[in-house]
Amino acid sequence: MNIAIIGSGYVGLVTGVCLAHIGHRVICVDNDPQKVKKLKKGGIPIYEPGLDVIMRDCVRKKRLSFSGSIKDATQRSTVIFIAVGTPPKSTGDADLVYVENVVRQIAENMDSYRLIVEKSTVPAETGNKIRRTVELNLPRKFRKGNQALLDFDVASNPEFLKEGSAVHDFMNPNRLVFGVESKKAEKVLREIYKPLKAKVLVTNIASAEMIKHASNSFLAMKISFINAVSQICGRVGADVLNVAEGMGLDKRIGRAFLDPGVGYGGSCFPKDVDAFIRLSEKSGYDFRLLKEVRRVNEEQRQAFVHLVEDKLWNLKEKTIGVWGLAFKPNTDDMRNAASVEILQKLQQEGAKIKAYDPRAMANAGEILRGVALCASPYAAAEDCDCLLLLTEWDEFKNVDLEAVRDVMRQPVVFDGRNFLDGEKLKSLGFDYYGIGRGKA
Ligand code: UDX
Numbered sequence: 313m314n315i316a317i318i319g320s321g322y323v324g325l326v327t328g329v330c331l332a333h334i335g336h337r338v339i340c341v342d343n344d345p346q347k348v349k350k351l352k353k354g355g356i357p358i359y360e361p362g363l364d365v366i367m368r369d370c371v372r373k374k375r376l377s378f379s380g381s382i383k384d385a386t387q388r389s390t391v392i393f394i395a396v397g398t399p400p401k402s403t404g405d406a407d408l409v410y411v412e413n414v415v416r417q418i419a420e421n422m423d424s425y426r427l428i429v430e431k432s433t434v435p436a437e438t439g440n441k442i443r444r445t446v447e448l449n450l451p452r453k454f455r456k457g458n459q460a461l462l463d464f465d466v467a468s469n470p471e472f473l474k475e476g477s478a479v480h481d482f483m484n485p486n487r488l489v490f491g492v493e494s495k496k497a498e499k500v501l502r503e504i505y506k507p508l509k510a511k512v513l514v515t516n517i518a519s520a521e522m523i524k525h526a527s528n529s530f531l532a533m534k535i536s537f538i539n540a541v542s543q544i545c546g547r548v549g550a551d552v553l554n555v556a557e558g559m560g561l562d563k564r565i566g567r568a569f570l571d572p573g574v575g576y577g578g579s580c581f582p583k584d585v586d587a588f589i590r591l592s593e594k595s596g597y598d599f600r601l602l603k604e605v606r607r608v609n610e611e612q613r614q615a616f617v618h619l620v621e622d623k624l625w626n627l628k629e630k631t632i633g634v635w636g637l638a639f640k641p642n643t644d645d646m647r648n649a650a651s652v653e654i655l656q657k658l659q660q661e662g663a664k665i666k667a668y669d670p671r672a673m674a675n676a677g678e679i680l681r682g683v684a685l686c687a688s689p690y691a692a693a694e695d696c697d698c699l700l701l702l703t704e705w706d707e708f709k710n711v712d713l714e715a716v717r718d719v720m721r722q723p724v725v726f727d728g729r730n731f732l733d734g735e736k737l738k739s740l741g742f743d744y745y746g747i748g749r750g751k752a
Contacts (some may be wrong), residue, residue, distance in 0.1 A: 313504055316341060316385035316392045318414050320351065320378070322358055322579070322645070323431060323471050324395030324477065329363055330482040332370035334507040339385045340378050351378040359644040359671050362479040382414060386421040391500060393469070394442075395431040404563075404586035406435055414706065415442050419449035422462060427500050430517075431586055433524050435591045439491065439517030442466050465497035467518045470524035475578065476642030480591035485510040491520020524593065528584040529602055534569040535576045536608035542748025552748030553730060572747045574650040574702060574728040575612040577639035582609075582648045613650055617657045619745060620726055624698055628662035631721070633696035635689055636703025637680075638672035646675040650728070651702045655683060658689045668692035670705050690719060698724035704731040713740055 313336045317328035320342035328340040340350050347357050354371065356364050370376035379385055385646055386392060398406040411432060416684035418428060429444060447460045454462040468491030473481045484507045488510050490501045498514055505512070515523070538556055545552040552572050560567025576582070585606055624630055639649035646652065649672075655665050658683060669676060673685050686692040689708060693699050693716045701708060708731065717723045723742040725732065728748045737744040 314389045316389035318394050319396035326478040329367045331683055332376035333366045341385045345380055348378050348380045349609050360478050363555055380741040382417040383421045386418050391427045391676045392418055393429045393431045398432050400583050400586055404590045406587045415445045416449045419446040423461045427465045427497055431471055436518040436521040439466050439468055465494050467492045467497045468520035475645055487513045489520050489523050525588045528616045529588045532576055532581045532585050533605045536605040538570040540608050541611045547746035549751050550748055574616050575609040577615050577648040577650050579647040613653050614730055621695040631664045633693040633699040634667035637667055637669035637676045637700045637709050638703050641705045644671040644675050648673050666692045670707050692711050694719040696720050697722045701727045704729040
C-alpha cells in the first residue's frame with residue numbers, strides 16, 4: 313500500500329519506518345527542511361534503539377523515502393497518517409493548529425479516494441473537525457458548496473509506542489485500535505496491519521480518541537498512586553518496592569507502572585493528562601482525580617529536592633553530581649524530564665551541578681543552563697557532595713562504586729529511581745537514600 317506519514321518526529325518516523333518494514337511503500341514528510349535533508353542522507357534526528365538498521369534497509373529496498381512536500385505525498389499515497397505535534401497551549405488544551413494546516417493541504421491536493429488517519433494524540437471530536445476541514449478545502453471541482461463530491465474517509469489509529477522500545481512496541485502491539493466511520497476504512501486499516509498479529513478493536517472515531525487519552529491518563533494515575541504510597545512508606549518504615557510487588561501480584565492490578573521515582577515526564581503523560589483535564593472541563597465534567605494525579609507528580613519532585621536539602625543541610629556552594637538527565641532510559645529525549653525541574657530548584661538554592669547522561673547530553677545542553685556536562689559517570693561524581701540518580705540507565709549498574717566513592721567529596725547517594733543496590737552502597741560506606749524505602 314502507498315502510505316504517507318505527515319510529521320517525522322518520534323511517532324511519525326517510527327510509524328513510517330515500521331510500516332515500510334512490514335512491506336508498504338512509505339513517504340515520511342516533515343516541514344523542517346534540515347530534518348528532511350538529514351533523513352535523505354541516512355541520518356536519524358532521534359535516538360531510538362533498532363530504528364537506524366531497519367530504516368537503512370527500507371531505503372535500500374526503495375520502500376521508504378522522505379519529502380518536504382505534503383502535496384507530493386498526498387498525490388502518491390492512498391493512506392495518509394497525520395503524526396504532527398499537538399503541543400499544549402497555556403490553557404493546557406492541545407494546540408491543533410498544525411493538524412488543521414496539514415489537513416487543509418492534504419484536502420487541496422486530493423483527486424481521488426484518500427483515507428486520512430489521525431495518529432497524533434488529539435481530543436475526542438477532532439475526527440469531525442478533520443472531516444469538515446477536508447470538505448471545505450477540496451479542489452473546487454470536487455465540491456458543491458460545502459459538500460464533498462469526492463469519496464474519502466477519516467479514521468483514528470492511536471499509537472501506544474513507548475520511547476526507547478518503540479520499534480519493538482510497533483512490531484508487537486498488544487492491541488490495535490481502529491476508530492472508523494466506514495467499512496472501507498476498517499478494511500484498509502486491517503490490510504495495512506495484516507502482517508502484525510495483534511488483537512484489533514474497531515470503534516467509532518471518538519471512542520478511539522478517548523481510548524488514547526484514558527489509557528495514558530490511567531498509566532499516569534498508577535505512577536502517581538505509587539508515588540503517593542512511597543511518601544507514606546518513607547514515613548512508616550515500609551519498603552515501597554515490597555508494597556508494589558505485593559500489589560502487582562494481584563492480576564487485577566499488575567506490577568507494571570508501579571515504580572516510584574521522581575515523577576513521570578516525557579512528551580506524552582504531562583501533556584495528555586493536561587489535555588484530558590481540559591477536554592473534561594469543556595464537556596462539563598470536572599475530572600478532579602486527574603488534577604490530583606498531576607499535583608502528586610509535581611509534589612514528588614519537590615519532595616526529592618527537600619530530601620536532598622535536608623540531608624546536605626545547606627545547598628549554597630555544594631556541588632551535586634547527577635547521573636541521568638533523559639526523561640527515562642534508552643532515549644535522548646529531554647522533554648518534561650524530571651531532571652530539568654529538579655536541577656533548576658537545586659540551582660536556585662545555590663548548588664553547583666555536574667551531570668552525565670549516556671545519550672541526552674546534546675539535548676540537555678540546549679535546555680539546561682549553568683550545568684557542567686561531564687564525559688563519564690566518574691567525572692560527574694568527582695568532588696561532589698552528593699550524587700543524584702535521575703534516570704535508570706543500565707550503564708549505571710556497571711560503574712565501579714568504590715572508584716566513585718573515592719572521587720567524591722562526601723559519599724552520599726540519592727537514588728531517584730530506586731535503581732542502585734542500596735545495601736551494597738551502604739556496605740561500601742555511602743549514605744544511601746532511595747524513594748519510599750523506609751525511614752530516611
Ligand atoms: C507513554 C506511554 O507508555 C505510551 O503508551 C504512549 O504511546 C506515549 O506515552 P513514553 O512517554 O515513551 O510512553 O514513556 P513511558 O515508558 O510510559 O514512561 C513515561 C514516564 O513515566 C517516564 O518519565 C518514566 O520514567 C515514568 N514512569 C514510568 C515512572 O515514573 N514509573 C513507572 O512505573 C513507569
